Amino acid sequence: MRRVPSVIGVLLIVLVTACGPGDSKPGAGAGSGSSQVRITLSQEPDTLNPYYTGLRAAYTVTQTIYNGLWVVDPNGEFQPELAADVPTIRNGGVSPDGKTITVKLRPGVKWADGQPLTAADVQFTWEAVMNPRNTTLGKSTYGKIQTINVQDELTLQIQMADVFSDYLILFSYPQGILPRHALGGLDELNRAEFNRKPFGTGPFRVTEWAAASHIALEAIPNYFQGRPKLDRVIFRIAPDKNTQLAQVRANETDVAVDLAEGDAVEIEKLNGWAPTSVAGLSSDRLFLNLADRGSPDGLRPHPILGDKRVRRALQAAIDKQQIVDRVLFGKTRVASSEYPVGMWAPNLPPSSYDPEAAKRLLDEAGWRPGSGGIRGKDGRPLKLTINSTSGNRLREDVEQLIQASWKAIGVDLEIKNVAAAVLVGEWSANGLVARGDFDIAYFGFTPSIDPHSSIAVQFDAKEIPREENQGDGSNYMRYKDPQVDSWIREADTTLDSATRKQLYENVMRKLAEDVPIIYLYNRANVEAVNRRVQGPRSHPFRWLTWNIHEWTLA
């Protein structure tokens, strides 16, 4: 019997001796002398083929591997990448009827394996996306291309079926060009080995993907924008934010991405670390249902929210700046429209906080103060329900602030949060917003780089999800305005970007007046960066690794 405890003793000694001094020098890895940066993701990418994913974690990796023909800059404008220039009507790259786009590739670009990039690779990429056996995500967009003709090694002509005003989203970030010589022989790409160990024309290529642990990439010396200054990049995969922050505190990583506003406050206090943060495109907003519940076609107006004066009053009673300061630690900004930054942003001031004006608007609308401080009209109390995603601390805090603000103007707000899948689920799954079974829905939405997709699908009356279109469309507010519809449709067939900008600005101004959505605040892209890593800069339209070929180690 006495022998057993001694076994434990031996084990303990083994464990204790195993705990030598810490090994966590930042940047130091196996191949000493080479420079390496470790970046911790908050989630594992599903795939590294950009046509199969919608995940931020995947794009953070894929944008270090692939290039687009052109790519969005921090101002939201497109700049040439693999193409020699961005085709427009003005430079003759787009034909006068808008249906033929001629692309000249930049000469001398090589794939990571040394093969030259040619026009046939672009054509192949389109064929791969459209291949019916491939479960790719871009078929609706790329299906607008009729044919792609390869004219010579470096020239191709893209023939569109109709005028496609946001043609620059094709073959651009977050997607890119796939190598034909590596994939052209396959019947389908769904299970291709390439999706987990890809290479492209970008600054890095994948050498190893250890499931649930890390993805290792090595630099491509002949990258066309210059040899990357780092030799290796390791994407560590953390299951959640706690692990990410623990790795930051223990210096077991050099960069952690996809953090929240509150984390920036913590990181500022850490020695040797700095947060990067920029208010991104994504905004959390209140979707107001203009149609009565049970009238998803929008034929019957909502008894309370159908009145524009009530919607304006609700917005005026919310102190958005207080939400940003108290709940988001002042690390982001108040939202006022669909596009907060970049060339598409309308010059619109945020709504002003004015509870007195809100009360006057409610009086005008016939909602008179009643018992218990709650207003009423024709015996009906001014009572609304808000649905958000359950388990989200930030949104729960904001809901309580809004509840108190609205109570002060005589509006009773009931908070009923549900699982995200129930709130934003598909029509066939009886999703609350798709079916119009809500008063106010509160969640986040990230608009597309070009306003076409996000503004048209949210505000065109034909995008109201209803029985006839099987719930297709994202006009959850059941917003209907003929003027807005005509601006949207005109913008869809206009190729001149100045005209398009004007049309979308008209739409956003009209929305600010009609208030089908109350934009609350933009979400910031927050990252923790060890001070030894030089070069990471937040980008409002892309993720932190967008300029990784410029990063260096101090």
Next chain:
Amino acid sequence: MTRYLLRRLLESLPLLVGITFASFVLLKLTPGGPMAAYMENADVSRADVARIRAQLGLDDPAPLQYLRWIGNVARGDWGSSFVTHESVAARIWERLPATLTLMTVVFVLMLLIAVPLGVLCAARQGSWLDYAVSALAFVGQAMPPFWFGLLAILLFSLQLGWLPTSGSATIGMGFNPVDRLKHMAMPVGVLAAVFAGGYTRYVRASMLEVIHQDYIRTARAKGLHEQGVIVRHAFKNAAQPLVTLLAIDLPELFTGAVVIETIFAWPGMGRLFLESIVRLDYPVLMAILTISAVLIILSNLVADVVYGFLDPRIRYR
């Protein structure tokens, strides 16, 4: 014996089918679905989502989906993950080694702690050792593993800097036993402590039941020395409930520990299960649930067989 085993195995087939059916129904009733991840993303059009749903067969009637699944499994095809498109078998194979390593070490360590302590406590019932161990066992059992794990990270990684916070190896280092042990220390320590808490109490309780039996008194009366009485006579009989418990817990060698694997970023099966739940990746979930069910059925059978060796009075028909 062979007939008995065959009969038991045949009997468990309908049970297994029933379990897969129930799992399938429950997963289908869960709101959301594999496509929900794309719903708040303006870059992914609803038409694309609808097309992929159809391609994956998600629009077919649920009974048809189930029949197709069970038909494929009968032919040895577990299908492909809806999320990564890899084959389900490949996804499980890449995670299994990490979990097997972790849980095997946990079980061995746990037994090395629980059995001697439990036996000692029973042999010296009421001593200060008994009280101290019982108190510790309660703490180990009652402490939520996630809290225990976070405390360990706070102390050993962030305060003392002895152990890495997460992962199963230093990336790019190659196989280094010291490095592996350092990464394993906290997840193994926490899990072993939690398991050992329960097992120590079971061992102690079943030892106490046996120790007051007549045959133990007889053995003592024959003049056997105490150590022999406790180990050979008492423990062998007290081990039976322990075997049952172990057998029931053994499938965890496959399923892993969801909470601990998440806290310590251990790349194992528990995390795969959790990630698959979040995305409702039906093929992966169904495979994990089915294999777990098979293992539970088998390990119960093993427990029944092992009884026979521990207690020759048990006969199999």
